[in-house]
Amino acid sequence: MPEDVMVASGEYKLVKQSRREQEKRRKKDLPWSKRIFDIDEHKLFGRxxxxxxxxxxxxxxxxxxxxxxxxxxxxxxxxxxIDPNRPRWLKGPPGLSVAPTNASVLAWYTHIVSDVYPIADKIDEFLNKLNDNAIDFFSEANRDTMWGYGSRKPTVFIKLNKVIGFQPETYDTPDDLPKEVPVGLDDTVRKYGGSPKIWMTCDASKAGGTELIFFPGPFYEASEKMTGVQRVLAIQLNNMPPNKDIFVCCKVWARNIPIDDKFQGKGQIKFGMQMRVETAKKEAIDQLQTTTTVGPNIVPALVNNPPPPDNPEDRLGGLDMPLSPELEPSPNEKLREKPEAEPLTEPPS
Missing domain, CATH: 1.20.5 (Single alpha-helices involved in coiled-coils or other helix-helix interfaces)
Structure with missing residues (x-):
């Protein structure tokens, strides 16, 4: 038997190699530069x-x-x-906002038209957007057509923002109210109860004795679709102290509207106002009263002493006028005059 076909005796293991494994070994033996870009085979990262x-x-x-x-x-x-009339993303409870402005303090002069007119225009624009004839609805708070900002009875509007699909859960009886409600809310519920309402209370302790009057009342008429004037109430401030900052904090009460004191507009809202009035006449009256109190003898002295005689120089503003020329005596006056005797220089003979 030829040697080239002879098989060694004993146990042996045949390792089967495929073309794929040979290709892997060849790529493994390639340098790293050839693996990234092989210019010979026009490959980038092997492709x-x-x-x-x-x-x-x-x-x-x-x-x-x-x-x-x-x-x-x-x-x-x-x-x-999904219903196209319903919101696609549900939001939380509605917040609160103030008109005519959400600024921390609203200041104006009651006797300056350029201060009062812009405020009244902002309120009219805010109410017209409600599309519910709101100006006529709140006409009782607009007797001077300037919403009280010219007659020292300013009116602010607090709006419960609209959230589609929000259904308020109200307190309908005084027994349903939570323990933390302010004093007097139970009487308000008894007076205005009968239909679902979102109640409002305002703390005016920092308002200097200011009286708050609500239109139409301290509540929002609750319904599934709160629109127009149902989402707005007006607060008129009477007996405001002039030229002083006052602050009012209002809160709404409903089961599913939480009150967060840390964030403005979440269940509560705060606003400040400063009514500036002209004080020139007031200061003059106070000064006169002070003079009368300190020196009571001054006023009688002014009454009893007659005014000084009229001086022509005073009427002329104190100017120095030239002296009038001396008039020569008339001939008759010269005849009436007696000639004086001449002094004697020699003794008589």
Whole structure:
């Protein structure tokens, strides 16, 4: 038997090698520069330009198909399942806002038209946006057509912001009220109860004795669709101290409207006002009263002493006038005059 076909005796193991494994070994033995860019075979990271084009088009087609499927089902969900008249994303309870402004302190002069007119215009614009004939509804607080800012009875409006789909849960009887409500709210519930209402209380302890009058009352008429004047109430401030900052804090009371004292507008809202009035006449009267109190003898002295005689020089503003020329005596006056005797210089003979 020829030697080239002879098989050694004994146990042996045949290792099967494929073409794939040989290719892997060849790539493993390549230097790192050849693995990134092989200029001989025109490969980048082991792929040719055509290979990179094929794999890019494949994944673009795949992800485009996935996005089309997602958009299709989202559109079906939004258009066919969710009611278009309902909100797609539910919000929390409604907040509060103040008109004519949400500034910390609103200051104006009652006797200056350029201060009063812009405030009244802002209120009219705010009420006209309600589309509920709100100006006539609150006409009782607008007797001077300037919402009281010219007659020292300013009116502010507190609006309960609109949240679609919000259904208020109200306190309908005094027994339902929580323990932390201020004193007097139970009497208000007894007086205005009978229909679901969101109640409002205002703390005017820092308002210097200011009287608060609510229009139409200290409440919002609660319903599933609160629109127009149902979301607004007016507060008129009477007996405001002039030229002083006053602050009022108002809170709304409903089961599903929490009150957060740290954030403005979440269940409570604070506003400040400063009514500036002209004080020139007042200061003159106070000075006269002070003079009368300190020196009571001054006033009688002014009454008993007659005014000084009229001096022509005073009427002329104190100017120095030239002296009038001396008039020569008339001939008759010269005849009446007796000649004086001449003094004697020689003794008589």
């Amino acid at each position: 040719t330009a055509w290979a990179w084009t094929r794999i890019t088009l494949f994944y673009l087609f795949l992800y485009t198909l996935i996005l089309l499927i997602v958009f299709f089902w989202v559109g079906i969900f939004l258009l066919a399942i």
